[in-house]
Amino acid sequence: xxxxxxxxxxxxxxxxxxxxxxxxxxxxxxxxxxxxxxxxxxxxxxxxxxxxxxxxxxxxxxxxxxxxxxxxxxxxxxxxxxxxxxxxxxxxxxxxxxxxxxxxxxxxxxxxxxxxxxxxxxxxxxxxxxxxxxxxxxxxxxxxxxxxxxxxxxxxxxxxxxxxxxxxxxxxxxxxxxxxxxxxxxxxxxxxxxxxxxxxxxxxxxxxxxxxxxxxxxxxxxxxxxxxxxxxxxxxxxxxxxxxxxxxxxxxxxxxxxxxxxxxxxxxxxxxxxxxxxxxxxxxxxxxxxxxxxxxxxxxxxxxxxxxxxxxxxxxxxxxxxxxxxxxxxxxxxxxxx
Amino acid sequence: xxxxxxxxxxxxxxxxxxxxxxxxxxxxxxxxxxxxxxxxxxxxxxxxxxxxxxxxxxxxxxxxxxxxxxxxxxxxxxxxxxxxxxxxxxxxxxxxxxxxxxxxxxxxxxxxxxxxxxxxxxxxxxxxxxxxxxxxxxxxxxxxxxxxxxxxxxxxxxxxxxxxxxxxxxxxxxxxxxxxxxxxxxxxxxxxxxxxxxxxxxxxxxxxxxxxxxxxxxxxxxxxxxxxxxxxxxxxxxxxxxxxxxxxxxxxxxxxxxxxxxxxxxxxxxxxxxxxxxxxxxxxxxxxxxxx
Numbered sequence: 001x002x003x004x005x006x007x008x009x010x011x012x013x014x015x016x017x018x019x020x021x022x023x024x025x026x027x028x029x030x031x032x033x034x035x036x037x038x039x040x041x042x043x044x045x046x047x048x049x050x051x052x053x054x055x056x057x058x059x060x061x062x063x064x065x066x067x068x069x070x071x072x073x074x075x076x077x078x079x080x081x082x083x084x085x086x087x088x089x090x091x092x093x094x095x096x097x098x099x100x101x102x103x104x105x106x107x108x109x110x111x112x113x114x115x116x117x118x119x120x121x122x123x124x125x126x127x128x129x130x131x132x133x134x135x136x137x138x139x140x141x142x143x144x145x146x147x148x149x150x151x152x153x154x155x156x157x158x159x160x161x162x163x164x165x166x167x168x169x170x171x172x173x174x175x176x177x178x179x180x181x182x183x184x185x186x187x188x189x190x191x192x193x194x195x196x197x198x199x200x201x202x203x204x205x206x207x208x209x210x211x212x213x214x215x216x217x218x219x220x221x222x223x224x225x226x227x228x229x230x231x232x233x234x235x236x237x238x239x240x241x242x243x244x245x246x247x248x249x250x251x252x253x254x255x256x257x258x259x260x261x262x263x264x265x266x267x268x269x270x271x272x273x274x275x276x277x278x279x280x281x282x283x284x285x286x287x288x289x290x291x292x293x294x295x296x297x298x299x300x301x302x303x304x305x306x307x308x309x310x311x312x313x314x315x316x317x318x319x320x321x322x323x324x325x326x327x328x329x330x331x332x333x334x335x336x337x338x
Numbered sequence: 339x340x341x342x343x344x345x346x347x348x349x350x351x352x353x354x355x356x357x358x359x360x361x362x363x364x365x366x367x368x369x370x371x372x373x374x375x376x377x378x379x380x381x382x383x384x385x386x387x388x389x390x391x392x393x394x395x396x397x398x399x400x401x402x403x404x405x406x407x408x409x410x411x412x413x414x415x416x417x418x419x420x421x422x423x424x425x426x427x428x429x430x431x432x433x434x435x436x437x438x439x440x441x442x443x444x445x446x447x448x449x450x451x452x453x454x455x456x457x458x459x460x461x462x463x464x465x466x467x468x469x470x471x472x473x474x475x476x477x478x479x480x481x482x483x484x485x486x487x488x489x490x491x492x493x494x495x496x497x498x499x500x501x502x503x504x505x506x507x508x509x510x511x512x513x514x515x516x517x518x519x520x521x522x523x524x525x526x527x528x529x530x531x532x533x534x535x536x537x538x539x540x541x542x543x544x545x546x547x548x549x550x551x552x553x554x555x556x557x558x559x560x561x562x563x564x565x566x567x568x569x570x571x572x573x574x575x576x577x578x579x580x581x582x583x584x585x586x587x588x589x590x591x592x593x594x595x596x597x598x599x600x601x602x603x604x605x606x607x608x609x610x611x612x613x614x615x616x617x618x619x620x621x622x623x624x625x626x627x628x629x630x
Contacts (some may be wrong), residue, residue, distance in 0.1 A: 057432075061432070063432050063435060063436065110611055110614075110615065111611075111614075113614065113615075113618050114614065114618065116431050116432070116435075117368075117372070117373070117374040117431070117435055118374075118569055120374065120432075120435055121374060121565045121566070121569060121610075122569070122610065122611065122614065124562065124565070125562070125565075125566065125606070125607030125610055125611065126607070128562060128603070128604065128607060129604045129607055129608075132600070132601060132603060132604050135600070136598070136600040136601060252558075253443060253558070256439060256440075256443055259436065259439070263436060292451065293447075293451070295443055295444075295446070295447040296443075296444055296447040296448055296451065298440075298443060299440045299441065299442070299443035299444025299445070299446075299447065300440065300444050301440070302436060302437065302439065302440025302443070303422055303437045303440040303441060303444070306426060306429070306433045306434075306436055306437040306440070307422070307425045307426060307437065310429060310430070310433060
């Protein structure tokens, strides 16, 4: 009975994934304006960013607050490599992921001796240091004046499409879609691999994991590095998509937006995080007149989710699913009795 | 030169005293609830604004404005405790921390909406009054800040060491269950801790408000430094917090000699990270905890 329901669930997951991918592919033709397409492109970037945070916070149970800073490291690295050295975007993208991963690893090396609240504060400290560097190394980043005129990704020849230029929003949308799908697949593979088992083990009980022979420090460091690499990719895409970046976008408190996406989606749940990321990218844009209240609402929502929905959307759905299941079983039992 | 160095030292002591008073509130809450409260910085901000409105708009005297700031900050702290932290008392460790980040963002942006982003000047007559001490001179406001802070630090120490409520606080911090069995009402102790801790942040806000510029985001740098001080001081230790607070104030003050002023705010974290690498339990290891 249980096995049957489980496989039913996984069939449903596959069906929903395929359907969502079809919708995502058709979006440029469904949506009337480039503006809405842009929102979905931004959702993709936010999904990659939030999935990165999900690896550290959701899988491993570590609150790392340097995430927005690492997102910025990816953005500035990519933009500066392309603008200063004339490197192709296609090299700058992996380079910025690698550099963000390196910085994330360094942050981890220095702060992973700590746990819980102290780890959060130490990583927040790194977030602030990174932000201060963006703001004050004016010769490199132009500081608060913002780094503008970032070129779009270099045109590339693609089979069947000829040379694709990324000036057009549609091309950019598809690039981000491909990156997002890859990020989702990689994240799912990590979750269901030995690495994922080790990370989830650390989240549930670190001492037990250590006793079971999991080298916990190494795995936690790996989680930091992977998470930073996701942030780096998201940053690079963001820089070449919006074409302008400024230190304020990578301030410590910007991590809160990703944090909200992860906790309201459900810690560790990939589907939940995707849904929440799309929702929190679209909602504030579609309610423009409430723009002033956005951060107030985010703050309040973070509190409400922690108190009333500690397992987020995914947890709530699971409960409904289970409740529906018990109803079904009860009805079957009643039918059987009758 | 000597004059310059002495001026730096004294100004370091003044900032250090403010960091210490703000951080003590955090330390006390941490000691009892194992909770790092991000919203403590906004409590500081509320204190500064309440003091400003009472003094500059309603025209009450400065000491009364400070008392008003204490009341406003304590009320804010108690409200946060009742609405946010109490329901999360038995939640996993990270839940209240994430929620406190939410409260912090909420209060910053609420203040932005109500009090507008316009920075405000909180000018007491003491700001322009210069006091000469042997070879250095400083504003009367800074003297007041330092003296009040030191008095508060000493007073807090006595409250925690010798009064009934202080002993109850230490008992709950040491072992909440055993304290409950001894008939201590931990709910009341927690409320008292929040009231005192928030009140301290409120005083700090009303005291340095006239030196800084008031803005809805003025709590951010303070809370980050207070965090650094609490961790450097070591796990809920009052002596450690006091020592670390003054060390940070003085280091920042002398830091201008070595690094560009724009980077002064990173000193706190460089010190913090250095302390953690050398001595992860902080300067005074009060208790060996699961955080290291």
